[in-house]
Amino acid sequence: MDMKIFDYIIAIAEHESVTKAAESVFISQSGLNQQLLKLEDELGVPLFYRNKKSLRLTPAGEIYVRNARVMRRLIKNTEQQIRDLSHSPSGRMNLGLPSEHGVSLLIEISEAFHKKYPNVTISMMESTVATMEKSLKSNNLDMAFIMRADNPDSRFASVKLCEERLILGIPSTHPLALEAAPYGKKPGTISLNKFRKETFAFMFEGSTMRQVIDPLFEEAGFSPNILFESGMNTALRRLVEKGLCCTIIPQSMARHDDHIAWFFLDDDPHWNWYIIYVQPKFLTMADKYLIELALEYSGRMKEHWDLFGIGSPFL
DSSP states (O other), X not given: OOTHHHHHHHHHHHHTOHHHHHHHTTOOHHHHHHHHHHHHHHHTSOSEEEOSSOEEEOXXXXXXXXXXXXXXXXXXXXXXXXHHTSSSOOEEXXXXXXTTHHHHHHHHHHHHHHHHOTTEEEEEEEOOHHHHHHHHHTTSOSEEXXXXXXXXXXXXXXXXXXXXXXXXXXXXXXXXXXXXXXXXXXOOEEOGGGGTTOEEEEEOTTSTTXXXXXXXXXXXXXXXXXXXXXXXXXXHHHHHHTTSOEEXXXXXXXXXXXXXXXXXXXXXXXXXXXXXXXXXXXXXXXXXXXXXXXXXXXXXXXXXXHHHSSSOTTO
């Protein structure tokens, strides 16, 4: 059997369109349609319901796609195990990363990783947690670095790297900034209730961070006046530096700055860093070494936070 047929049918299922699927797997629309019709003829059942707007999986199609993903993963695991027998493992590692935390982590550990595995190419996909989880399930990613307040989906194997606190930043011109710890010292704590009348800048609605932040205001009994939403913590920090609003961001993204006063909150909101991957997955020697380096990195981050409260030892 030509294993490419698995990729073809999975692509049609994901895009719900032969045209879009054909573009994603680099085959002509007519060629992909012929492959689908041929497979359906061999199986004796339709795999998709057809209408003018989209294609949807039939019960038989759902079974086929589910098992095609399993087969594709088994093939990849087999290839990885064979490559691991070599003294110089090679191949491609597809990693999902949050745009700021994950990329910073990977940059710091990449020198040590490629010194040991120079022939392994790392392909980065920067995206949201929801998108990365979907890509893992469809076998388009090998592993992903994520941040969550709760435990990862039980369908994923996970390695917890560390726990990170979220921190409130306010302009240094704000009256309550006088209560902040001296510059360069570990921040103190404050009640969110003191900021009922303030404006805020947060990560976009529906993000993993908002799943931590929004309940804080519900428990405090008020809705924040949100002036800005962004996908970048650095942008949120800059807005506070300009004196435009307050924000809540991860402690690793905070910086000691003359223009910002930092406080931990009484409720001590936090989330966890994880590496996740789909089970069952054969972890190559390169995979295991990357996880080992990530654990060392997060350990150094934790030591830094214990001393200074915010920032990163790598900056």
